Amino acid sequence: QVQLVESGGGSVQAGGSLRLSCAASGYTQSRYCMGWFRQAPGKERERVARIARDGGTSYTDSVKGRFTISQDNAKNTLYLQMNSLKPEDTGMYYCAAEESPYYSACPGVPEYWGQGTQVTVSS
Numbered sequence: 001q002v003q004l005v006e007s008g009g010g011s012v013q014a015g016g017s018l019r020l021s022c023a024a025s026g027y028t029q030s031r032y033c034m035g036w037f038r039q040a041p042g043k044e045r046e047r048v049a050r051i052a053r054d055g056g057t058s059y060t061d062s063v064k065g066r067f068t069i070s071q072d073n074a075k076n077t078l079y080l081q082m083n084s085l086k087p088e089d090t091g092m093y094y095c096a097a098e099e100s101p102y103y104s105a106c107p108g109v110p111e112y113w114g115q116g117t118q119v120t121v122s123s
Contacts, residue, residue, distance in 0.1 A: 004022055006115065007023075010118075011122065014121055015085065017083045020117060021077055021078070022078040022079070024078065033098040033100045035049065036048045036049045068080070087122065087123045095114040096110035096113050097111065
């Protein structure tokens with residue numbers, strides 16, 4: 001059973017930074033795409049960043065240059081470093097895992113989700 005547990009959320013002022021962590025267990029990491037999603041009140045969930053099986057990363061346009069996704073394979077932990085935070089980054093952030101047959105693409109919908117961690121950015 002895959003388990004994902006996020007931590008690191010909180011409240012910060014605009015321009016500040018946070019680092020989210022996602023501790024993963026119960027899976028073979030090399031077979032999965034990992035991603036961070038967020039959902040703001042009244043909005044649909046969106047993928048913020050993802051890291052493919054080959055280590056390639058991609059980001060939604062609104063966070064490019066400010067957020068960095070990374071993973072520590074030895075610790076089975078996924079990270080999201082968030083800098084220059086803006087009020088529009090506010091939302092619940094979820095870690096997710098998608099078992100993918102592709103090394104450099106993550107085309108599907110994640111099968112496993114964490115419980116989420118709240119990020120609030122005030123102006």
